[in-house]
Amino acid sequence: DTGVSQDPRHKITKRGQNVTFRCDPISEHNRLYWYRQTLGQGPEFLTYFQNEAQLEKSRLLSDRFSAERPKGSFSTLEIQRTEQGDSAMYLCASSSETGGLDRQPQHFGDGTRLSIL
Amino acid sequence: KQEVTQIPAALSVPEGENLVLNCSFTDSAIYNLQWFRQDPGKGLTSLLLIQSSQREQTSGRLNASLDKSSGRSTLYIAASQPGDSATYLCAVKGGSEKLVFGKGMKLTVNP
Numbered sequence: 001d002t003g004v005s006q007d008p009r010h011k012i013t014k015r016g017q018n019v020t021f022r023c024d025p026i027s028e029h030n031r032l033y034w035y036r037q038t039l040g041q042g043p044e045f046l047t048y049f050q051n052e053a054q055l056e057k058s059r060l061l062s063d064r065f066s067a068e069r070p071k072g073s074f075s076t077l078e079i080q081r082t083e084q085g086d087s088a089m090y091l092c093a094s095s096s097e098t099g100g101l102d103r104q105p106q107h108f109g110d111g112t113r114l115s116i117l
Numbered sequence: 118k119q120e121v122t123q124i125p126a127a128l129s130v131p132e133g134e135n136l137v138l139n140c141s142f143t144d145s146a147i148y149n150l151q152w153f154r155q156d157p158g159k160g161l162t163s164l165l166l167i168q169s170s171q172r173e174q175t176s177g178r179l180n181a182s183l184d185k186s187s188g189r190s191t192l193y194i195a196a197s198q199p200g201d202s203a204t205y206l207c208a209v210k211g212g213s214e215k216l217v218f219g220k221g222m223k224l225t226v227n228p
Contacts, residue, residue, distance in 0.1 A: 004160075031214070042121070042206050042218030043161070056214055091160055102148035102168050106216060108161040 002026070004109035006092050012115045013082060020078045021112045025094030032075050033093040033106060034067055036060065043091055049075060079114075087116045119144045119211050123219035131227050132199060138192040138222055140207035145185050147209045151216065152181050152192050155204045164205075165192070197226045 005024040013019055025032050030051050035043035046065070048056040051072035061067075064083075069075040079086055090113075093106040120143045130136060140150070149168050153161040165174045165181040167190065173182040180193040190207060204223045208216035 006160075033214070033216075035216075040220065042208070042220050043216075044218070045215035048214045058215070093161075102210070103166070105151055105163040105166045107163060108153075110160040113158075 004092055004094055004107055006090075006109035006112050008112055009110065010113045010115070012117065014117050015082055015084060017082055018078065018080045019082060019114065020076055021090055021092075021114075023075045023077070023092030023109060025074070025092070026096075026107060029094035029096045029107075030072065031095045031097065032069055033095075034075070034077050035091040035093065035108075037089040037091055037111070038087075046077075082114075082116050084116050087114055089113050119147075119209060119217045121207060121209055121217050121219040123205075123207060123222045125222065126220065127223040127225070129225040129227065130197060132197060134197050134226075136194040136197050136224070138194070138205050138207075138224070140190040140192070140219055142188045142190075142209050142217075144211060145188050147185065147211050149210050150181075150183055150190050151208050151210070152179075152190075153206045153208065155206060155221065161206065197224075199226050199228050202226050 007022045032049045034046040037043040047067050049069040064080045067077045089111040091111045093108045095104045095106045122141045151166045152164045167174045167183040178195040183190045202225050204221040206221040208218040
């Protein structure tokens with residue numbers, strides 16, 4: 001169990017640029033989640049995948065955001081035409097279905113911190 | 118809409134004290150509740166998960182209880198240590214897959 005891995009750890013970019021983050025879940029986990037956390041707040045849900053299917057999206061996920069999980073393995077989160085308000089920590093989590101849906105914790109990576117200049 | 122509240126937002130205690138962290142939620146229709154720890158600049162570490170059918174869970178010096186009907190959970194930390202200093206978050210899972218988080222409680226344990 002190597003844990004959830006996110007890359008890069010930090011990203012600094014100018015307003016208007018596109019950015020892409022990657023998440024590698026724990027290998028046997030078929031569920032993958034993206035959250036966003038701003039300073040002093042708890043994480044807010046963005047989207048959820050079961051295998052390669054994106055099953056739930058938050059209203060926070062505007063048209064500038066897109067997430068994919070090809071082949072049900074790693075996932076990418078892309079933000080187009082970044083804005084100042086996109087500055088945040090983007091967290092990825094994964095979980096399994098073993099034993100029932102209410103028994104499995106979500107395990108989080110260390111996140112990607114995005115700073116918009 | 119589910120709302121999760123953690124009060125107080127920060128707590129500073131001397132080493133060795135037994136602590137109670139509080140979490141309340143507005144909608145009792147939950148599947149589970151998770152407690153997490155977050156160190157500065159890091160992701161979340163899962164501490165305990167309590168299913169909706171359970172009353173409490175224990176791991177080492179940590180004990181979490183759940184009173185679903187009243188919308189409350191507590192995290193008890195025994196014999197606090199400086200290494201326990203971190204932000205503690207609770208989150209509930211309702212009818213969808215997402216977790217709804219509180220804002221967290223920043224704990225400082227002074228040597």
